[in-house]
Amino acid sequence: MKIPYFPGCSLKTIGEGFEKSAIASAAVLDIELNELPRWVCCGTVSSLTTDDLMHHLAPVRNLIRVQDLEETQLVTLCSVCYSTLKRSNTLVKNDPEKLKTMNQFMYRESDYQCNVKVLHFLELLREIGFDKIKEKIKKPLRGLTLSPYYGCLLVRPKEFGIDDPETPTILQALTKALGADVIDNPYQLKCCGSYHTVDKPNLVADLGYKILTYARNSGADALVLSCPLCAFNLDNRQREIKRQYPDFVEIPILYFTQLMALAFDLDEERLGFDIHYVDPVPLLKEKQLLIDSLPLIKEK
Template structure:
């Protein structure tokens, strides 16, 4: 199955490990994620003001690429797969708005001028949905190295779940990452704040605030005995991971906790160690994985 894949900017830089592990794991399950040609930044976040047209150009342009791709036979479906939670939300919501609002669709077409008109035939999904549709037993069957004994706290954040009608799972108690982790053989650690905000883009100019919010989430995970947190968003990963430097400054005695992408754990369990990219994570999750016997000792 060849599906169109929209990476988004960050997947090419600080979240390369997310992309690499996702592509390899999907391939192992028979899903070929084919990158969109000539994609542009989705312009995250979704334009909420009702009279906004300009901010629809970026997401819709990408959806036009998906239609073009399908037309030229590069992919089998017009279901575009995203990895980044914010790209997912931005593309999905823009798609829904222009399909509903013909006047807006028309304006977008007129301003774009040089593009093929968007036919509205694209469906925006997140990789977690694709995996769920495959069936968890298929994922479990592919596992070569079960993540036995690894205690993982899934963290969803905001835009995979909210607002209502745009999430990939139940808005109050999502289970999709839990099911995946179980299929991989890991032990799920439930934290009440798995859907609370990490502070998102405030990390640029209010990093102390982000550190406060991240600390609450990380502290819950640590207290519940998690070895690491799993996420599906490069901004959550940054705020919960590298921003622990700021958390340490605010909270004495804070013990670092690794934060990984769910796809990295999938790649590990599938025996695709070269595609895990754990060396890019900060804090380093490898000591915790070694402690559980899931990675070889450092040579």
């Protein structure tokens, strides 16, 4: 199966490991993720006022690019991109007047016909079936205990979420299918502080402390998530957390696609662990999920 894929701004930088591992593990499942040509940044957060169309232009422009390929689906990895693209898609589907205005404004593009569906990669995996994913596993993640973390935009608001907004199970189902153990973390839906990481890093550190400490205290070895902004706030901001809370113990953050790539036993360079703030490699070696003799990318 070939499907257009929308990376979004941060998968080319801090989310590099997310993208690499996703493309490689999708290939194992016979899914070819083809980067959407000429994609534009979705704007990251959806505009929440009724009278603002300007900020819906970028998401709709991307959907037009999909339409121009004569495709009907667009897959995202980043939860934020997913939510923003889907919200704008829903807006124009439900409001022909607004769609007309936007089509007229973007007169250089073809008119958007609302025939594109926005999907999160996790939804695609659910469609394929976790049993089928299980069949491809070469190295089950035995002995690894994980704390799934959804954050906000993957599940809320519920019209734009991929799972139940209060009791989602999709990440649990995937991680279990990959052979890992899962803990219950009541903070799995709590916000990581999102864009406040720019102007209120202390607030982000407070929120991160709760999420990560609960996971650590409940026996989790790492957190698993699907958003590069959550990843930055919960991984890179551990430096600030440590500064604010001296008792804090670091814990690695992993993208769900990195877990898949690990379980599918793909090359280490497909995993993208080299840009993590808290290095997950020692943990994975301890659990014998990475072999010691392999040279690390950062040591090259």
